[in-house]
Amino acid sequence: MVRTKPPGLIxxxxxxxxxxxxKHRYPIGKYQALYQALLELGVPANQFTCSEIVSTELLLSVHQTFYAEQLISGQLDAKAMRRIGFPWSEQLVTRSLTSVGGTVQTVxxxxxxxxxxxxxxxxxxxFAGEGSGFCLFNxxxxxxxYALTQGVEKVLIFDCDVHQGDGTAAIFTDEHAVVTASLHGEKNFPARKQQSSWDLGLPTACTDEEYLVAVRQSLDYLLCIHQPxxxxxxxxxxxxxxxxLGLLHISTAGVAERDWYVLSECHKRGIPVAAVIGxxxxxxxxxxxxxxxxxxxxxFKISGVSLPNTNSWFHALRT
Structure with a gap:
């Protein structure tokens, strides 16, 4: 599959x-900063698709009605909000529903x-009926x-966040059309892990070399076996x-090589990729x-589209 246009951006x-x-630990300003950085790199503003609030029907295809209604209306109890890690506000709910809609649009x-x-x-x-770790809705x-409603027969969720995708794993425990894979820090949050289709717990202070081997071997196996x-x-x-919050020891070069490998391997196989920044x-x-x-x-490199300033991106060239 040859790409002749830039990737979709939401x-x-x-x-x-x-x-x-x-002093809240969540870096809420990073989204605006990332958008601004891409504009400065030469990505035109009209290339971005503006995300929209997810539909109620689609939201409730995953989340329990009672939980969603309580959270959206601000009636979720204080203990449950502490588990999420944000104080409740209408602004928080609208932002979360818009972000969920944005990931649907990314797909x-x-x-x-x-x-x-x-x-x-x-x-x-x-999870289907509760939030946790800065996450209201999954x-x-x-x-x-949503992808399954569009004729997609098998989805691979390849989760390389340092924290295990416990909510995702639990939601799809009995859903064979969705393969959940999590490569995460074994000694990091959450303390109680769920069972994904594929879990790989990495040791504290894991280095680039062992991390990239884990990513490559995991992705190659999952793409070969499941053919998503x-x-x-x-x-x-x-x-x-x-x-x-990470506890691993991965360099910027290691991050770049991981991202290049995931996108390029899927590209070689003609598999569409919807990526989130995590x-x-x-x-x-x-x-x-x-x-x-x-x-x-x-x-952008995989898409064959040049940006005016990509001199800082040299890491993935080593793969």
Whole structure:
């Protein structure tokens, strides 16, 4: 499959428009910073698709009605909100529903043109009936369920966030059309892991070399055995050595090589990829943005579209 146009890009300014308590650990400004960085790299504003709020029907194809209604109306109890990690607000709910809709649109574009990237997403700790770890609703699960309604017979959710995709695993326990794969820090959150279709717990302080071997072997095996019609890729960068919550020791070069390998291997096989940026918790937003950009550099290179300034992207050339 030869790509002759840039990857689809999905974004909404609401992603960074959330007021959080002082010194809250969630880097809410990273979405706006990433969007601005892509504009400065020469991506025209009209190339971005503005995400829309997910439909109620699609949301409830994954989440329990009672939970969704309680959360959206602000009636979820305080303990459940503490587990999520955000104070409730209408702004929080609208932002979350828009992000879920954005990941669905990312799948739509990926199925149409082969590759699409969402400047948000990866809320994999949300279960059908409860939220957790900064995740209200599970956009990966909703988007996978949507894909199945569009004639896709098998979806691979390839989750490389440092935290196990426990909510995603639990949601699809009995859904054989969705393969859940999680490569995560074994000693990191959540303490109680769920059983994915494929789990690989990585040791604390894992280095580039052992991490990239794990990614390559896992992806090669999963693509060969399951032959998915779509890959939903969670390109979390909380694996990075400078991440506040990561505990692994992966360099920016390692992140770049991972992203290049995942996208290029799927490209070789003609498998559409819908990617989300996932986690990343450095307090330095500028540094965080540069690491998230590795996914976009790889996607544009695979698409055969040049950006005016890609001199900083040299890492994936080593693969």
């Amino acid at each position: 974004y909404h300014p609401i992603y960074s428009q959330l007021e959080l308590p002082f 739509q574009l990926a199925l149409q043109q082969g590759l699409a990237l969402h400047l948000s997403g990866g809320y994999h700790h949300a 956009d990966l699960a909703v988007a996978a369920r 019609d779509l890959v939903i890729y969670d390109a979390g960068i909380d694996i990075h050595q400078q991440d506040n 986690g990343g918790y450095q307090r330095d937003i500028d540094s965080l943005t540069q690491i998230h950009l590795q996914l976009f550099y790889a996607a």
